[in-house]
Amino acid sequence: MMNQVLFYFFAGLAVLGGVLVVTMRNAVHSAVFLITSLLATAGLYLTLNAEFLFVVQIILYVGGIMVLFIFVIMLVNLDVALHQVQFNRQSWVAGLLSIVLLTELLAAVALARSGGPGMQLLPPPAATATSLEGNTQQIGVLLFQNYVVPFELASILLLVALVGAVVMGKKKI
Amino acid sequence: MDEIRSEGMAPPSVELAVPGADEIVLNMGPQHPSTHGVLRVKLRLDGERIDGSECVIGYLHRGVEKIAEHRTYTQFAPYVDRMDYVAAVSNGLGYCEAVEKLLGAEATPRAKVVRTILTELQRIASHLLWLGTHALDLGALTPVFYCLREREEILKIFEKYCGARLTTHAFRIGGLQYETYDGFEHDVKRFCDDFGSKVDEYEQLLTGNRIWVGRTKGIGILTAQQAIALGVTGPPLRASGVKWDLRKAMPYAAYDQYDFIIPTATNGDTYDRYVVRMEEMRQSRSICLQAIENIPAGPIMAKVGKVLKPPPGEVYHSIEAPKGEIGYYVVSDGTTQPYRVRVRPPSFINLQAFDTMVKGHLVADVVAIIGTLDIVLGEVDR
Amino acid sequence: MQAVLQFLQANMWPLIDALVIVGVFPLLAGYVVLLERKVMADMQARLGPMRVGPHGLLQPLADAVKLMIKEDIIPESADRIIFWMAPVLSVTAGMLAFAAIPIGPGFLIAEMNVGLLFILAVSSMGIFGIVLGGWASNSHYSLLGALRSAAQLVSYEVAVGMAMVSGLLLAGTLSMTGIVASQAEKGIWFVFVAPVGFVIYLIGSVAETNRAPFDLPEAESELVAGYMTEYSGFRWALYFLAEYSNMIVVASVATTLFLGGWMRPFASIHALDFLDFVPALFMLGVTGYCVYRIPKQTGKDQGFILAIFAGSCFAIAAALGAVFAPPLAFLKVPVLGAFWFIAKVMGYVYLFLWVRFTFPRYRFDQLMKLGWHYLIPLSIVNVMGVATALVLHRQAGWSSWVAFPVLLVVTIVLAIWLVRAGERRDQEAARSAA
Numbered sequence: 001m002m003n004q005v006l007f008y009f010f011a012g013l014a015v016l017g018g019v020l021v022v023t024m025r026n027a028v029h030s031a032v033f034l035i036t037s038l039l040a041t042a043g044l045y046l047t048l049n050a051e052f053l054f055v056v057q058i059i060l061y062v063g064g065i066m067v068l069f070i071f072v073i074m075l076v077n078l079d080v081a082l083h084q085v086q087f088n089r090q091s092w093v094a095g096l097l098s099i100v101l102l103t104e105l106l107a108a109v110a111l112a113r114s115g116g117p118g119m120q121l122l123p124p125p126a127a128t129a130t131s132l133e134g135n136t137q138q139i140g141v142l143l144f145q146n147y148v149v150p151f152e153l154a155s156i157l158l159l160v161a162l163v164g165a166v167v168m169g170k171k172k173i
Numbered sequence: 174m175d176e177i178r179s180e181g182m183a184p185p186s187v188e189l190a191v192p193g194a195d196e197i198v199l200n201m202g203p204q205h206p207s208t209h210g211v212l213r214v215k216l217r218l219d220g221e222r223i224d225g226s227e228c229v230i231g232y233l234h235r236g237v238e239k240i241a242e243h244r245t246y247t248q249f250a251p252y253v254d255r256m257d258y259v260a261a262v263s264n265g266l267g268y269c270e271a272v273e274k275l276l277g278a279e280a281t282p283r284a285k286v287v288r289t290i291l292t293e294l295q296r297i298a299s300h301l302l303w304l305g306t307h308a309l310d311l312g313a314l315t316p317v318f319y320c321l322r323e324r325e326e327i328l329k330i331f332e333k334y335c336g337a338r339l340t341t342h343a344f345r346i347g348g349l350q351y352e353t354y355d356g357f358e359h360d361v362k363r364f365c366d367d368f369g370s371k372v373d374e375y376e377q378l379l380t381g382n383r384i385w386v387g388r389t390k391g392i393g394i395l396t397a398q399q400a401i402a403l404g405v406t407g408p409p410l411r412a413s414g415v416k417w418d419l420r421k422a423m424p425y426a427a428y429d430q431y432d433f434i435i436p437t438a439t440n441g442d443t444y445d446r447y448v449v450r451m452e453e454m455r456q457s458r459s460i461c462l463q464a465i466e467n468i469p470a471g472p473i474m475a476k477v478g479k480v481l482k483p484p485p486g487e488v489y490h491s492i493e494a495p496k497g498e499i500g501y502y503v504v505s506d507g508t509t510q511p512y513r514v515r516v517r518p519p520s521f522i523n524l525q526a527f528d529t530m531v532k533g534h535l536v537a538d539v540v541a542i543i544g545t546l547d548i549v550l551g552e553v554d555r
Numbered sequence: 556m557q558a559v560l561q562f563l564q565a566n567m568w569p570l571i572d573a574l575v576i577v578g579v580f581p582l583l584a585g586y587v588v589l590l591e592r593k594v595m596a597d598m599q600a601r602l603g604p605m606r607v608g609p610h611g612l613l614q615p616l617a618d619a620v621k622l623m624i625k626e627d628i629i630p631e632s633a634d635r636i637i638f639w640m641a642p643v644l645s646v647t648a649g650m651l652a653f654a655a656i657p658i659g660p661g662f663l664i665a666e667m668n669v670g671l672l673f674i675l676a677v678s679s680m681g682i683f684g685i686v687l688g689g690w691a692s693n694s695h696y697s698l699l700g701a702l703r704s705a706a707q708l709v710s711y712e713v714a715v716g717m718a719m720v721s722g723l724l725l726a727g728t729l730s731m732t733g734i735v736a737s738q739a740e741k742g743i744w745f746v747f748v749a750p751v752g753f754v755i756y757l758i759g760s761v762a763e764t765n766r767a768p769f770d771l772p773e774a775e776s777e778l779v780a781g782y783m784t785e786y787s788g789f790r791w792a793l794y795f796l797a798e799y800s801n802m803i804v805v806a807s808v809a810t811t812l813f814l815g816g817w818m819r820p821f822a823s824i825h826a827l828d829f830l831d832f833v834p835a836l837f838m839l840g841v842t843g844y845c846v847y848r849i850p851k852q853t854g855k856d857q858g859f860i861l862a863i864f865a866g867s868c869f870a871i872a873a874a875l876g877a878v879f880a881p882p883l884a885f886l887k888v889p890v891l892g893a894f895w896f897i898a899k900v901m902g903y904v905y906l907f908l909w910v911r912f913t914f915p916r917y918r919f920d921q922l923m924k925l926g927w928h929y930l931i932p933l934s935i936v937n938v939m940g941v942a943t944a945l946v947l948h949r950q951a952g953w954s955s956w957v958a959f960p961v962l963l964v965v966t967i968v969l970a971i972w973l974v975r976a977g978e979r980r981d982q983e984a985a986r987s988a989a
Contacts (some may be wrong), residue, residue: 028634028687028690029637032637032640032687035683047970051667051668052668052670054669055673055676056672058676058677058679058680059672059675059679062676062680063678063682064679066683067682067683067705067709070686070687070690071686071705071706074686074702075702079915089699136669312767312768312770312915312916313912313916314595314767314911315599315913319600322600325622378913384914384915384916385914385915386919387917388918403695537771537918537919539916
């Protein structure tokens with residue numbers, strides 16, 4: 001019962017945050033609502049007993065990426081956009097596409113739940129999800145034993161991005 | 174002194190009206206916690222680097238030199254204290270000696286020695302205030318209290334001697350008005366005995382500290398040539414490597430009787446000026462200790478008469494104040510009031526070096542550089 | 556109703572702990588302010604607050620009342636909602652971290668598998684309080700100060716995180732109680748096993764809390780006045796409270812991770828069990844000193860307040876002593892542990908205060924250089940050193956008395972080499988630029 005309440009609370013907050021991100025005029029307000037939405041997502045992780053993902057979501061997304069977004073927003077003068085009339089000719093096409101996408105998602109979920117042949121999205125999770133090991137240990141084991149090569153490749157990719165950003169941003173001092 | 178000639182330097186020109194493409198003009202002051210008075214500094218910035226600067230002064234101008242034309246020589250003496258109000262005794266010494274030169278008189282030996290002692294104590298007090306506020310500007314919150322504690326002892330001695338702590342009017346033209354009080358030598362000796370270990374205390378907190386060194390080394394460099402060309406005097410000149418101190422070069426008062434060294438340094442950066450002033454405090458202490466051993470007996474006032482009417486003429490007399498060379502150009506027209514008194518304020522002339530020193534540094538260094546020049550706006554603006 | 560009662564009954568101890576911690580730590584943060592002023596005064600050869608209450612003991616209350624009744628000024632063109640929200644965010648982040656901090660075994664609000672990471676996550680939330688506060692003030696200088704402050708926090712978070720990792724390698728778990736339990740099990744505080752990690756954490760935490768010598772973004776004598784400029788009255792008090800709560804949180808993490816948490820010194824040596832009486836005796840000593848000072852106070856009301864203070868110290872001493880009685884023996888470890896924990900946290904906070912009043916301030920570029928060029932490489936080297944020592948100890952069977960000291964020496968040698976190389980590089984860069 002508590003689980004349901006928490007789920008609806010976090011899910012609703014995430015959706016509301018998402019809607020407000022795109023409807024706010026002021027970019028900083030949008031960023032604040034994006035933070036809210038990300039925090040709500042983290043809460044959803046917590047309700048699924050994935051506590052490591054919960055904290056890492058906050059540390060990385062909120063504490064890292066959103067700080068970056070906010071830096072950029074604050075250093076760039078966005079007053080121009082604030083006073084422009086928001087007029088987009090493609091809103092009808094966008095609305096149509098959103099409805100199509102929503103229908104697809106709902107259909108996919110319904111078909112997956114009904115378990116029809118060939119319509120399964122993912123095999124059901126193994127019983128290890130409720131094992132006594134914490135989420136941290138499980139992720140650690142998976143990352144460093146089963147998926148170590150993709151993990152290292154991802155680290156190198158991030159390193160390349162980091163070095164590239166520094167090289168491009170350096171002034172000739 | 175002859176061996177170092179200044180290369181011809183064009184006066185610094187700062188077109189602040191038209192900053193360059195990427196530049197902004199930033200205004201610091203006149204009300205600012207770290208400009209040590211009402212100093213307005215306009216900085217031309219490229220990002221955080223300073224490309225040029227301009228100091229706007231005059232906020233404390235009180236017309237002291239004009240006032241001198243309407244006061245007698247004796248009446249004007251208290252006014253000079255208010256110029257460099259941090260080191261009033263030195264101002265008084267310079268003025269009194271200038272007028273004595275004009276009168277052709279000379280203070281008595283006893284007066285000269287007592288004047289020397291008080292002036293050296295004042296040098297220590299001025300440097301203590303400089304150290305405390307400079308450290309405070311750079312974030313060291315503690316040395317200022319220790320420095321003020323020691324300065325308090327000196328101000329107590331002044332108060333016992335002449336009744337005032339800050340604007341002392343300690344000397345008179347021709348000598349001293351007050352005889353030294355009972356226990357004067359004892360007080361000075363006690364202060365000097367304690368003071369050596371106190372200077373070591375300040376050095377312990379600051380000199381070897383990486384953060385202090387990082388904030389002061391290489392900041393605000395003034396080469397010897399630049400210093401001479403700009404007319405900089407005092408500790409900034411000596412820190413740039415020029416061994417010039419009026420107490421040794423053109424001795425006045427009783428300085429030729431005592432044994433002391435002139436500290437100099439080589440790089441001319443903020444750290445060197447710090448080191449030079451610390452050593453000057455020690456040397457002043459040594460002079461005081463030597464002087465109180467043997468204060469000659471005798472009269473404290475020379476025979477100059479009650480009404481001072483110097484013969485027409487002019488004199489320029491300068492002394493080594495804590496901040497630099499303070500000079501008095503006194504023109505007499507034979508009346509009891511001077512025709513003109515022009516003061517050569519060391520802070521004003523040292524401040525001219527600010528632009529040279531601050532170019533290429535970051536905004537956060539401006540505070541360090543203003544502090545290291547040790548300016549007093551009362552003297553800059555008069 | 557039934558469900559609420561059941562909830563309360565099931566979670567009785569966490570709720571009591573929550574009340575104690577929520578009651579104690581904000582008050583502690585408030586009194587750390589007074590402690591700072593008295594320690595500052597002591598180091599500056601003066602007395603500090605003496606008037607409001609005996610020896611200034613009621614000063615925090617007076618300050619809180621004053622700040623609350625001050626006029627609430629909001630800049631004309633400031634964004635009102637975010638202006639209101641920013642200090643609240645800072646304080647929330649600061650207070651939320653208290654949820655994961657154990658002051659005794661089982662004496663914490665929320666037992667989490669990932670307690671340490673939770674505190675790190677919540678501290679990163681605190682950055683927004685600063686950035687949004689600076690932006691909402693609608694002043695160019697406040698914004699720049701806030702962004703600088705945030706950049707500093709983000710940079711030092713990396714070094715602090717890596718230092719925590721070196722401690723975690725030794726502990727083997729992210730749970731705060733688990734970390735202390737592993738220190739108890741191994742019989743040694745991790746500060747003696749990985750001292751380099753502790754030092755890096757110390758320096759990084761001073762930078763994380765925006766304290767001197769890393770407080771350029773909020774220093775008064777600098778040009779950019781900082782994100783707090785436009786805040787006055789209670790809003791400023793919230794920022795202030797957030798800063799001191801952060802200090803206590805960071806000190807608590809250091810205590811848990813490196814200083815043995817709630818364990819008394821030499822917890823594994825049972826011959827020294829008489830040290831368990833130290834808390835009660837210490838509080839009795841404090842009480843005695845207060846009673847001794849009562850007649851020397853300047854007024855009867857000062858004496859009265861000091862008597863109340865002495866009485867509360869005596870009550871604490873009694874509580875610390877009463878746990879030795881058999882009926883209350885189950886409380887012995889938590890209560891004594893709480894005393895040791897708070898004592899260690901206060902010791903760490905004293906280090907913060909000591910450093911603030913001794914050193915001058917770093918310039919911002921020097922600050923960032925210290926973080927990126929020196930602390931981060933050093934923390935990585937430290938992690939590798941500790942990991943190597945652990946591998947040598949566990950896999951290769953070396954004794955831990957050999958493996959860790961050897962790797963400590965290697966780490967320190969590498970650290971000195973790194974610092975020297977960095978300084979040489981800086982000097983060459985300065986020379987080539989000049």
